[in-house]
Amino acid sequence: MAALPALAPESGQTRPVLELRDVTKSFGPVKVVDRVSLELHAGEIHALVGENGAGKSTLIRVLAGDHIPESGEIILAGRAVRFAHPAQAMEAGVGFVHQVPMFVPTLSITENLFLGVPFAKGKAGLIDWRAAHRIASDDLARVGLVVDPRQRLELLRPHERQLVAVARALKRNPRILVLDEVTASLSEPEVRILHEVIQRLRYGGVAIVYVSHRLEEIFRLADRVTVLRDGRKIATMPVEGQTQRSIAELIVGSSLEHLFGRRSGPSPKSASKPVLEVRGLSDGKLRDVSFSLARGEILGLAGLGGSGRTRLLHMLFGARQTVGGEVAVDGVPTKLASPADALRCGIALLTEDRQEDGFVQTMPIWQNVTLPWLSRYRRNCLLKPATERTTAVTFTTRLAVRMPGIDAQMSQLSGGNQQKVLLGRWISGSPRILLLDEPTHGVDIGSKGEIHEIIRGLASEGIGVVFASSELEEIEALAHRVLLLGEGKITGEYRGIEVSKDRILHALLAERGKD
Incomplete structure (x- = not known):
């Protein structure tokens, strides 16, 4: 989609809406x-x-x-306001879509869309479900989502749930819409669908606050x-005239030479016996997946939401059963x-959702590091916590984890430092193969650069890396080779200088056009 001209008025031309x-x-x-302090104008998208932790x-x-501020003012359409709870903000025309939206998963999509909004009623005063489902279908179409609104929300994929959250916020026709990391779980084509929706909203006069770690957006x-x-x-400045690098360096307060303009080196030469060989792997939805991975190679997986990237990683980790195919590690056939x-x-395997299945919040950092390896820390059936702590300190220090101390809980860390702790957990076990699902999901630009360097460093030590990412810039920056997934199978492969976000995006959009 071609870039659209900015609509934000020059300072002083109109009264800000916020x-x-x-x-x-x-x-x-x-x-x-x-x-x-900041100002927001009608029809403006303000990032x-x-x-x-920046606030x-x-x-x-x-x-x-x-939250109630200690000082300062909120001026809405020229009037000072102070909201005591979110319902007051929504009633005043301020809508919110959060990175982790709140739903009732066991209810239908229609019921989730109408939470807090009156249902359509029939003559007898009962809910007119036919009308409600029709309205819900229209709401979903507004954000480019075509699904049956009668189905339970829990059956949707994560990116579809995010689109439902946007549709729900739009039901109230807000004057101001705050979008907080709404694309974190979306693939690039899905991001573009949402961006088209956002552009239409701004041309309708909606003022938008847009929070994202993805600077390209x-x-x-x-x-x-x-x-x-x-x-x-x-x-606060116009985006025009800036660069991703200039904004990123304002964000972190220092140079980011290690992130911008940096790509992984040439693909390692394939060994006679790859560290990983996958032949004909299937589970009913994925079919006949075959590839190999060399030592020190970083292999990227790209695909639309629901293409099977996460499913494949879970199959390789033994967390999802297969119905056919073979896997060999260092040439030895292996049953996972x-x-x-x-x-x-x-x-x-580093999972995508660290909050849900990555770590135990109630355990200190050192126990989260050693949790999968407890058998290594037993002597006469008793654990050796001092040794566990020493190991945890070694690997959190190696990965420069910023933390109050090794006894702190994971909830006290930023997303990037939580992710580095989990990377430290796995490399403390000396893996041959590291599977990474969205390795920089929900982390800031500084942490992203650090994690990229960690991944490159592990590959340089001979560890084979397979990672899935919805950020094509990340795939371009890290991958020696890329596999495209779609329709339950591998649909393409790029290597070396062929790996570019534009080439991958073109292939993914072409794949979407077949649907």
Whole structure:
């Protein structure tokens, strides 16, 4: 889709629909938001960026009425307001879509869309379900989602649930829409569908606050960008004239030479016996998947949402049963009936959703590092916690995890540092093969660069890496070779200089056109 001209008015031409003036919010002695001001105009897309912990989420929650600021003002359409709870913000015309939207999974899509909104009623005062489902279908079509609204929401894929969340926010016809990391779980073609929806909204006069770690999206969509760091506003400026690198360096406050312009080196030469060979792997939805992985190779998996990237990684980790095919590790045929089998073969998996299935929140960092390897820390049936702690300190130090201490809980860490702890967990077990599902999901730009360097470093040590990512820039930056997944099988392969986001995107869009 061609870039659309910016609609944001010049400063002083019109009254902003929203102003935040010197907003301050503290938790205990820590100022999480420190005298932050910004303006938002009708028809403007205003990006809000910063590292995890910069204050973005707190500022949004102040606007939503989740937090009461100690000082500062919120001016909505020229009037000072203070929302005591989110319902007041929504009633005032401010809509929110969060990265992890709240749903009732066992209810239908229609019922989730109508939460907090009156249902269509029939003559007897009962819910007119036929009308409700028809309205729900129209709501979903508005965001490019064609599914039966009568089905339970839990049956949808993650990216489809996010689109339902956007559709639900739009039901109230908000004047201001806050989108917080809404594309984190979407593939590039799905991101573009959502961006088309956002562009139509801004041309309808909706003012949009857009929060994203994906800087390319900022340049595709936003008129202006506000950078937060350590709770303070660093700058507000037009996006035009900036570069991804210039904004990223404002975000972190230092140079990011290691991230921009950096690609993984040439593909390692294939050994006579690859570290991993997959032949004809199938599970009913994936069919006849075959490929090999060389030592030190970084292999990317690209595909639309639901293409089977995560499914394939789980099959290779023994977390999903197969119905056919063979897997060999270092030339030895291997049966992967469980994750324990995979770990014994030197295969480790970093899952996409670290909050759900990556770590145990109630355990300290050191126990999360050693959790899969407890048999190594037993002596006479008793665990050796001192040895566990030493191992955890070694690997968290190696990966430069920023933390209060090894006894801190995982919930005290930023997303990027949580991810580095989990990487430390797996490399402490000396894997031959590392499977990574969205390795930088929900992490900020600085942490993303650090994680990329960790992955390259592991590959340089001879570990074979297979990773799935919905960010084509990440695939271009990391992968020596890329497999395209679609229609339950491998549909294409690029290697070396062929690996480019434009080439991959073109192939994925062509695949979507076949649906």
